[in-house]
Amino acid sequence: MNPSFVFRSGALITATGISFGAFGSHGLRALKPPMPETKINSWNIASNYLIYNGLALLAISFHPGLLGASRKYRLGAGLIMAGAAVFSGSIFGLVAARDKFRWLGPITPLGGVSMIAGYIILAL
Incomplete structure (x- = not known):
């Protein structure tokens, strides 16, 4: 993994976070039936994490x-x-699946642990 790959990955992750954040702010509210505000908030948190980690x-x-x-x-x-x-x-x-894939729920913390581990490794 070279610096160019890390840079390009960071740029793509940031762009994805911004794009998904915009969709979350506008597109999710326009759905029928409407997406609950708690789900929109979860979507926005996921978008923000992409932006932070991409940067x-x-x-x-x-x-x-x-x-x-x-x-x-x-x-x-x-x-x-x-x-x-x-x-x-x-x-x-x-x-997006409106909780039809509940098995994704337990996977979310694994991503969080991976991010934390990455930052701890960099700090050591």
């Missing part, structure tokens, strides 16, 4: 440790990418 990956891509052979930065960035995708993706799936 973090953009910053991480400039760290000199990522340029070398530092396994720590590659592992941390990979855990953040995977965690953001699993955390937000499972929430998007739950909301």
Whole structure:
């Protein structure tokens, strides 16, 4: 995993978060039957997490440790990418399917743990 990949991933994750956030603010409210406000809030939280983690990956891509052979930065960035995708993706799936895929619920915390682990690895 090189800095260019981390940078591009961060940019795509951020763009996805912004796009899904806009849809959550406008499109979900226009659905028939209307989406409950609690579900819209969950969608927006998932969008925000994508934006935060995408911006973090953009910053991480400039760290000199990522340029070398530092396994720590590659592992941390990979855990953040995977965690953001699993955390937000499972929430998007739950909301979009109107809870028809309840099995996604227990997966959400795994994404959160992955993100946290990635940041802790970077901090060590």
